[in-house]
Amino acid sequence: MISRRHILQIGGGFLAGLAWPRHMHAAEAVEIRMQGNQDGSHVWFDPVGLRIEPGQTIRWINLDSGNSHTVTAYHPNNFDRPLRIPEGxxxxxxxxxxxxxxxxxxxxxxxxxxxxxxxxxxxxMVGRVIVGRPGPASASPLPEQAAGGEAIPEIALRAFPSVDEIMRQGVVRRV
Structure with a gap:
C-alpha cells in the first residue's frame, strides 16, 4: 500500500521536474539576427536592443543572403574604437x-x-546589449571617440536604443 507521504514525495519530485526546463531556458543562448533588405540598401541587427542576465550567451546569425556582416564590440583593441563596453x-x-x-x-x-x-x-548597423541591472553611471552617455580613434558616425549614434528603453521593454526591435 502506498502511503500519503510517498504520494506527496512523488508529487513534489514531479513538480520539481516541471520547474527544471525553466532554469535551462534562462541559460539558453539569445539570438540576434543580422538582416538586410533584398537590394542591400538597408541592413540591421534584430533586435537592436536587448537585456540579458550575467553569464547568458548571445548568438548572432547572419540571415542576410546578400551581405557578409561582423559583430564587433566598441573597444580600443578593435581598430582603436571608443570603449563602449564595461571596464574589464x-x-x-x-x-x-x-x-x-x-x-x-x-x-x-x-x-x-x-x-x-x-x-x-x-x-x-549597430546594437546594444544590457547585462544585468547596471547602475546609473552606465546610463550616462558613452564616449563617441577614443584618443586617436575614429568618431562613431552620427547615423550610428542615432540608431542605438536608449538604456531606459531597453530596461523598460527588455527587447527593442527596429527595422
Missing part, C-alpha cells in the same frame, strides 16, 4: 560572417555593451 569586459570581433554563419559570446560583466558591423556602421 572582454572585447570581441566575429570577423566576416557569410550568410547562415553565426558567432557567439557569453557576457558576464554587468553593464552596457555597444557593438557594430564593420562594413555597415556607416549605414547605422
Amino acid at each position: 569586459a572582454q572585447p570581441w570581433n566575429s570577423d566576416y560572417l557569410l550568410p547562415d554563419e553565426s558567432f557567439s559570446v557569453t557576457l558576464t560583466v554587468e553593464g552596457v555593451y555597444d557593438f557594430y558591423c564593420i562594413p555597415h556602421e556607416h549605414a547605422g
